[in-house]
Amino acid sequence: MSGERGxxxxxxxxxxxxxxxxxxxxxxxxxxxxxxxxGLALVVTEVDTxxxxxxxxxxxxxxxxxxxxxxxxxxxxxAVFEHEPVLPLRFGTVVADEPAARRLLSSSCxxxxxxxxxxxxxxxxxxxxxxxxxxxxETPLTGLSGADYLRRRRQSRLDGRQLKxxxxxxxxxxxxxxxxxxxxxxxxxxxxQTLLDAAYLVQEANEDxxxxxAAELGEEARGRGxxxxxxxxxxxxxxxxxxxGVAG
Amino acid sequence: MESTSSSLADVLERxxxxxxxxxxxxxxxxxxxxxxxxxxxxxxxxxxxxREMGMDWWTGDPFFAPHSARAELDRRTTGLEAAAKAPExxxxx
Numbered sequence: 001m002s003g004e005r006g007x008x009x010x011x012x013x014x015x016x017x018x019x020x021x022x023x024x025x026x027x028x029x030x031x032x033x034x035x036x037x038x039g040l041a042l043v044v045t046e047v048d049t050x051x052x053x054x055x056x057x058x059x060x061x062x063x064x065x066x067x068x069x070x071x072x073x074x075x076x077x078x079a080v081f082e083h084e085p086v087l088p089l090r091f092g093t094v095v096a097d098e099p100a101a102r103r104l105l106s107s108s109c110x111x112x113x114x115x116x117x118x119x120x121x122x123x124x125x126x127x128x129x130x131x132x133x134x135x136x137x138e139t140p141l142t143g144l145s146g147a148d149y150l151r152r153r154r155q156s157r158l159d160g161r162q163l164k165x166x167x168x169x170x171x172x173x174x175x176x177x178x179x180x181x182x183x184x185x186x187x188x189x190x191x192x193q194t195l196l197d198a199a200y201l202v203q204e205a206n207e208d209x210x211x212x213x214a215a216e217l218g219e220e221a222r223g224r225g226x227x228x229x230x231x232x233x234x235x236x237x238x239x240x241x242x243x244x245g246v247a248g
Numbered sequence: 249m250e251s252t253s254s255s256l257a258d259v260l261e262r263x264x265x266x267x268x269x270x271x272x273x274x275x276x277x278x279x280x281x282x283x284x285x286x287x288x289x290x291x292x293x294x295x296x297x298x299r300e301m302g303m304d305w306w307t308g309d310p311f312f313a314p315h316s317a318r319a320e321l322d323r324r325t326t327g328l329e330a331a332a333k334a335p336e337x338x339x340x341x
Binding site: 004006009012049051052053055056059060062066067070071073074087088089090091092093094095096100101103104126142188189191231234237238240241242243244245246 | 254256258259260261262263264265266267268269270271272273274275276278279280281283284287288289291293327330331
């Protein structure tokens with residue numbers, strides 16, 4: 001069951017510190033290599049394209065092939081990111097061969113250089129705030145008249161709505177403070193009950209202030225019953241939304 | 249803000265639908281990324297993963313979790329039965 005050989009690509013970088021990059025132990029991919037051209041470099045591993053076949057028909061699982069490949073992808077991007085600026089590529093990017101990789105680098109050189117400069121010295125942080133569970137009414141209902149029951153129920157709904165408003169305010173305050181300390185911020189896909197799901201591109205010099213604000217205002221939102229989930233540091237995954245192709 | 253090891257859901261969300269996209273002839277199409285992303289979204293939204301992520305709001309909601317409504321009904325029935333067996337407790341009011 002072998003398909004064609006291809007080069008799975010993970011990131012674009014300048015490749016100036018490649019000798020320092022500690023290459024991660026990979027779960028499914030072979031050892032990463034660098035294809036250099038015009039002062040830029042594409043980080044790749046050689047793959048059998050059949051490896052990806054049927055991946056989109058498989059149920060995602062913690063120990064499945066998708067999880068392994070995705071964790072490898074992240075590990076390779078991170079290993080390079082620790083030493084120099086990177087533009088992470090979307091998962092599942094495969095180019096035919098070395099000449100194709102060089103064509104890509106040469107035709108997108110200016111754009112890539114601009115983006116590398118833009119994310120240099122920055123790391124990405126993620127913050128999500130969700131509505132917390134409503135406190136459950138514990139008082140026994142027996143012995144209550146119908147009118148009392150309705151009154152209490154109305155009060156608890158009002159309290160719940162007020163609590164949700166307070167949580168939304170706290171999430172908004174958190175976002176304003178963090179966006180103010182970040183170079184760029186993007187909102188991610190909203191889910192029901194999510195008050196805030198954002199990624200922030202933060203300059204290293206601002207990281208301490210950013211993390212302090214996240215901790216303090218996150219605590220404030222938690223105090224109002226919301227759940228706060230912070231992740232990071234990440235390579236700038238959410239801030240490299242560009243399409244590259246070979247011109248002509 | 250701790251930098252703990254990221255959950256699979258966190259990694260999937262970033263690696264799958266973010267990052268540089270290569271278009272045109274030089275990219276080899278090995279996987280239907282839209283379909284994969286859709287699958288993964290469903291996976292992330294699945295009850296078990298969501299609970300790990302602290303999003304268990306629906307477990308107490310009768311619409312999404314009929315069992316919780318059942319528990320509430322049972323509780324009320326028991327309460328009513330107790331009241332019926334001791335009518336004086338109700339008449340005292």
